Amino acid sequence: MRALVAMSGGVDSSVAAALMIEAGYDVVGVTLKQWVGAGGEMPTAGCCTVSDAEDARRVAAQLDIPYYVLDYVDEFTAAVVEPFGAAYLAGRTPNPCIECNRKVRFSALLERTAELDADVLVTGHHARISYDDAGWHLLRAVDGTKDQSYVLHMLGQEELSRIRLPVGEMTKVEVRERAAAMGLRTASKPDSQDICFVASGDYRDFLAQQLPETALPGPVVDTGGTILGEHDGITGFTIGQRRGLGIAVGEARYVVDVQPDERRVVVGTYDEMLAHGCVVSGLSFVSGTPPDDPNVSVKVRYRTSAIAASLHPVGERWTVRFGERQPAPAPGQAAVFYDGDRVLGGGTIEEVIRE
Amino acid sequence: MRTENLVATARIEADLDPMLYLDHAATTPMRPEVGEAMAPYLDGRFGNPSGIHATARRAKNSIEEARERIATTIGATNPLEIVFTGGGTEADNLAVIGAAIGTGGGAVTTAVEHPAVLESARFLSRIGSDVSIVPVDGEGRVAPDAVANTVDRGTAVVSVMTANNETGVIQPVAEVARLVRSANDRALVHTDAVQAFGSLAVSADPDGPDLISVSAHKIGGPQGVGFLFVRDGAKLEPVIHGGGQELGRRSGTHNVAAIVGLAVAVESAVAGRSVYREQVGAARDRFELDLRSGVNVEVTADAADRLVSHAHLRFPGIPAETLLVRLDFAGVAAAAGAACHSGAIQESHVLAAMGVGSTEASESIRFSFGRDDDAATGAEAARIVSGVVEDLS
Numbered sequence: 218m219r220a221l222v223a224m225s226g227g228v229d230s231s232v233a234a235a236l237m238i239e240a241g242y243d244v245v246g247v248t249l250k251q252w253v254g255a256g257g258e259m260p261t262a263g264c265c266t267v268s269d270a271e272d273a274r275r276v277a278a279q280l281d282i283p284y285y286v287l288d289y290v291d292e293f294t295a296a297v298v299e300p301f302g303a304a305y306l307a308g309r310t311p312n313p314c315i316e317c318n319r320k321v322r323f324s325a326l327l328e329r330t331a332e333l334d335a336d337v338l339v340t341g342h343h344a345r346i347s348y349d350d351a352g353w354h355l356l357r358a359v360d361g362t363k364d365q366s367y368v369l370h371m372l373g374q375e376e377l378s379r380i381r382l383p384v385g386e387m388t389k390v391e392v393r394e395r396a397a398a399m400g401l402r403t404a405s406k407p408d409s410q411d412i413c414f415v416a417s418g419d420y421r422d423f424l425a426q427q428l429p430e431t432a433l434p435g436p437v438v439d440t441g442g443t444i445l446g447e448h449d450g451i452t453g454f455t456i457g458q459r460r461g462l463g464i465a466v467g468e469a470r471y472v473v474d475v476q477p478d479e480r481r482v483v484v485g486t487y488d489e490m491l492a493h494g495c496v497v498s499g500l501s502f503v504s505g506t507p508p509d510d511p512n513v514s515v516k517v518r519y520r521t522s523a524i525a526a527s528l529h530p531v532g533e534r535w536t537v538r539f540g541e542r543q544p545a546p547a548p549g550q551a552a553v554f555y556d557g558d559r560v561l562g563g564g565t566i567e568e569v570i571r572e
Numbered sequence: 573m574r575t576e577n578l579v580a581t582a583r584i585e586a587d588l589d590p591m592l593y594l595d596h597a598a599t600t601p602m603r604p605e606v607g608e609a610m611a612p613y614l615d616g617r618f619g620n621p622s623g624i625h626a627t628a629r630r631a632k633n634s635i636e637e638a639r640e641r642i643a644t645t646i647g648a649t650n651p652l653e654i655v656f657t658g659g660g661t662e663a664d665n666l667a668v669i670g671a672a673i674g675t676g677g678g679a680v681t682t683a684v685e686h687p688a689v690l691e692s693a694r695f696l697s698r699i700g701s702d703v704s705i706v707p708v709d710g711e712g713r714v715a716p717d718a719v720a721n722t723v724d725r726g727t728a729v730v731s732v733m734t735a736n737n738e739t740g741v742i743q744p745v746a747e748v749a750r751l752v753r754s755a756n757d758r759a760l761v762h763t764d765a766v767q768a769f770g771s772l773a774v775s776a777d778p779d780g781p782d783l784i785s786v787s788a789h790k791i792g793g794p795q796g797v798g799f800l801f802v803r804d805g806a807k808l809e810p811v812i813h814g815g816g817q818e819l820g821r822r823s824g825t826h827n828v829a830a831i832v833g834l835a836v837a838v839e840s841a842v843a844g845r846s847v848y849r850e851q852v853g854a855a856r857d858r859f860e861l862d863l864r865s866g867v868n869v870e871v872t873a874d875a876a877d878r879l880v881s882h883a884h885l886r887f888p889g890i891p892a893e894t895l896l897v898r899l900d901f902a903g904v905a906a907a908a909g910a911a912c913h914s915g916a917i918q919e920s921h922v923l924a925a926m927g928v929g930s931t932e933a934s935e936s937i938r939f940s941f942g943r944d945d946d947a948a949t950g951a952e953a954a955r956i957v958s959g960v961v962e963d964l965s
Contacts, residue, residue, distance in 0.1 A: 245897075332964065
């Protein structure tokens with residue numbers, strides 16, 4: 218059995234490769250070249266840089282496995298970077314990791330896995346995959362603080378049957394301990410936080426460079442339409458945001474809406490910002506079919522707890538009703554449905570429901 | 573779990589040499605006689621040739637003997653026409669940049685040169701020199717009159733490679749030199765003979781190029797050393813500045829062991845050229861013949877004269893990236909395009925210049941045979957490659 222391990226140069230995928238060797242696989246390491254600077258080289262700052270690829274290569278040499286850098290620049294640009302800019306222009310808050318997983322890692326690279334005569338694709342994601350009579354399941358990671366099941370919700374039965382996520386069974390501390398015990402050079406390498414193609418660390422600088430129209434000023438208004446101030450580009454605003462609004466009023470204000478056509482940012486009170494639910498498009502379900510019970514828990518952003526909600530199919534788009542009013546989710550992010558630790562599926566948030 | 577230290581890892585890698593190494597154009601193993609000649613200098617026989625004492629004199633004598641042997645081998649009239657460099661890229665930089673800056677003129681070159689020449693030309697362009705890039709035909713050949721027509725009174729250097737490193741296509745360098753001289757007899761003619769030296773007659777013929785780049789590791793010498801033939805009277809501005817070694821044309825303490833190895837490699841390569849052409853040509857021809865009879869394959873620049881070592885092939889519908897990895901699994905080492913720093917495959921400027929579309933280019937692979945290969949190697953290679961290609965088709 219051959220395993221293709223996507224190695225980012227971080228500790229999780231390094232240990233994933235080592236664990237697959239222990240499990241008896243012929244392991245092959247690959248790093249995806251996803252983004253290039255103006256000179257056509259991999260970036261030197263941010264994540265997924267030349268030095269990350271070098272770390273991956275050195276770990277592969279230490280583990281005595283073949284290692285290759287595969288070129289996915291065209292796929293990544295079309296599937297992730299261009300939609301990223303387009304989403305911000307449309308007043309949305311995209312999640313590039315989800316689009317990368319959906320269209321590059323677990324589609325293009327999964328196809329490549331078969332072409333390279335490998336049986337499974339392995340990544341260092343913190344999530345678990347299990348199998349029983351009902352089929353393949355995607356579960357939250359053992360380490361709740363590192364759980365990445367949210368960004369993997371689009372995986373279905375066919376994908377899960379060919380993916381392995383060995384570090385999802387370990388806490389991050391255990392992963393680092395294993396790496397240190399094996400003498401892997403990435404054992405104490407810090408976790409990457411940045412969007413991999415944004416070298417400066419500030420996505421607004423990136424957008425201003427790629428799409429200058431994202432840096433055009435516009436009005437900040439209240440829910441009644443009164444102008445409270447001016448902003449220097451709608452891309453700095455996400456629904457629910459409180460800080461950095463650039464207005465001075467007594468009570469705390471939150472972003473209630475971003476209106477790209479007028480380049481308008483609407484702010485309101487906490488109460489005005491709260492939402493009853495959201496409309497979700499592009500749904501997929503891990504089992505292949507929607508859950509029988511419409512009552513689920515839902516996560517509407519990466520770094521929050523799941524909340525109680527109910528699902529209501531309305532044609533192609535589904536309505537998600539929260540059990541109680543919640544800080545409004547941002548269109549462009551994913552709504553991911555859970556039954557306890559089990560991911561049921563998810564989709565992209567299109568609209569906020571406030572009535 | 574294999575977590576040995578680096579020394580142990582290196583030993584393991586040495587044991588894992590590919591069964592079939594078909595990437596000799598990238599680098600080829602050192603000849604045994606080269607290693608033997610170098611060994612004393614790596615083990616005790618030290619010395620900086622620039623000193624005045626006996627130890628220095630011994631080292632100096634070694635590099636001057638190497639210089640004389642190389643000069644004799646390539647037919648140079650004066651040993652001082654041989655300038656030792658840190659490899660082919662450095663020789664190309666010294667030739668192109670050194671000649672242009674040395675006489676304050678522009679450069680003319682072709683679209684299919686090695687990056688060592690093309691990037692040197694781009695550097696000249698950035699600092700304000702006139703640079704012209706002459707296109708090639710669909711087979712990758714440059715027309716000598718097109719080169720000559722691009723030359724004007726301000727041209728300081730014309731650089732046309734002897735044979736292309738990717739496709740193996742041979743350029744009409746002698747004809748280029750003749751026509752360039754009739755257009756501007758002060759312009760220096762340079763050829764990058766790095767890829768061709770092992771199989772084609774490359775000499776310091778008075779009618780041929782004034783500047784010739786050669787690299788040791790492509791002909792069975794060590795990596796990191798080469799030479800530039802510089803015809804007497806050719807004025808070059810150095811690109812490496814310092815203590816004035818090599819008559820000021822290339823500063824830096826000499827790499828004595830490598831220079832000794834270079835001289836032996838040059839002699840052996842030249843002595844072995846006719847056998848090389850016959851034997852390696854048989855390997856390549858058999859490889860292409862067997863592949864054509866078994867799988868869907870196109871030979872790049874089929875109508876052009878090519879180096880006998882090179883088989884640049886396209887397998888329609890199969891991405892080179894996938895095929896190279898699958899061949900590596902099967903123990904076959906081959907190459908595609910140019911590898912960038914990260915190791916990913918970059919699009920080939922050579923194929924683009926030949927008008928090959930980007931999809932076709934991304935399905936192209938270079939196999940290159942070496943001096944120990946023969947028709948049997950070619951047949952074995954074709955058998956393994958056909959198997960992998962069929963599996964991917």
